Amino acid sequence: MNATMMNATILMLGSGTSMGVPTLGCKCRVCTSSDPRDNRTRPSIAILYGERCVLIDSGPDFRQQALREGIDHLDAVFYTHPHADHILGLDDLRPLSFQGKEKIPLHADAATAAVLERMFEYTFSDSNKYPFKARVSLQPLADVTHLFGIDFLRVPLLHGELQTAGFRFGSAAYLTDMSDIPESSFPLLENLDVLILDALRLTPHPSHSHVEQSLKFVERIRPKQAYFTHMSHEILHAEVEPTLPPSVRLAYDGLRIPFAGAPC
Ligand SMILES: [Zn+2]
Ligand SMILES: [Zn+2]
Structure with a gap:
């Protein structure tokens, strides 16, 4: 590890698909499993390094995830795309946003920012003087964002018809949320120690990669x-993981993965 690299950790806040596992109203063997790894909240990660905590997405389970993992401060959020399972926790950033002098930057592409501004209009409108709205500021999503010693590279992905942002940070x-990786994004993914990627279920889906396709990636x-995430209730952890090569594991909520953070 050279001098500019730093020890960092990926914390899997949620490894589940949009409806979560257990899925409401479902009594299948995964939704009723006693294996805690089959309990999957909505997809998000935190990247922890030094005293810093950077989120990728703030889903509807953010509050419970932060309580579970003892997250007590936040420095920035990156958004991958504007689907509900990735953005609905924005309002729960409020208490953490009151701590610092600076507003928490939310890095989002134009399409995502437009949905955030519409859905959380009261947060972003200047005319709303309510003192307890989230102290956050939208920032355009750059190809490279340097944050506290790590460069976050945007990795364009396809999620059905929608373009989403993947991220590379150090090694x-x-x-998440991709059905295909454009050819031009592969050069951004060379020499990785850790790759976390969408593998929704065992059978193909129009807007998500599935296990077989993700293994090809x-x-x-x-x-x-590699670790699979955004998994549905078709995947029983103890049954599917042994079918994968040792270099591919299933993520689960609370998993901590060390990696080397670095600038470009
Ligand atoms: Zn999703
Ligand atoms: Zn999505």
């Missing part, structure tokens, strides 16, 4: 270790 990358990208 790790997080590619892993074969091509060749990270040292």
Whole structure:
């Protein structure tokens, strides 16, 4: 590890798909499983390094995830795309946003920012003087964002018809909500120690990668270790994980993955 690298940790806040697992009203064997790894909240990660905590997405389970993991401060959020399972926790950033002098930057592409501004209009409107609205500021999503010693690279992805943002940070990358990786994004994914990627279920889906396709992505990208996320109730952890090569594991809520953070 050279001098500019730093020890960092990815904390899996949520490894589940949009409806979460257990899924409301479902009595299937995964939704009723006693294995805690089959209990999947909505997809999000926190990146922890030094005293810093950077989120990728703030989903509807953010409050419970932060309580569970003892997250007590926040420095920035990156958004991947404007679907509900990735943004609905924005209002729960409020208490953490009151701590610092600066507003918490929310890095989002134009399409995501437009939905955030509409859905959380009271947060972003200057005319609303309510003192307890979230102290956050929208920032355009750059190709590279330097934050506290780590460069966050935007990795364009396709999620059905929608373009979403994956992220590379140092020796790790997080590619949630994607059905395909554009050819031009593969050069951004070379020499990874850790790759976390969407693998919704065992059978194909129009807007998410599934296990077989995600294994092909892993074969091509060749990270040292890969983890699947955004998983539905079709995936029983103890049954599916043993079918995968050792370099591919299923993520689960609360998993902590060390990696080397670095500027470009
Ligand atoms: Zn999603
Ligand atoms: Zn989505």
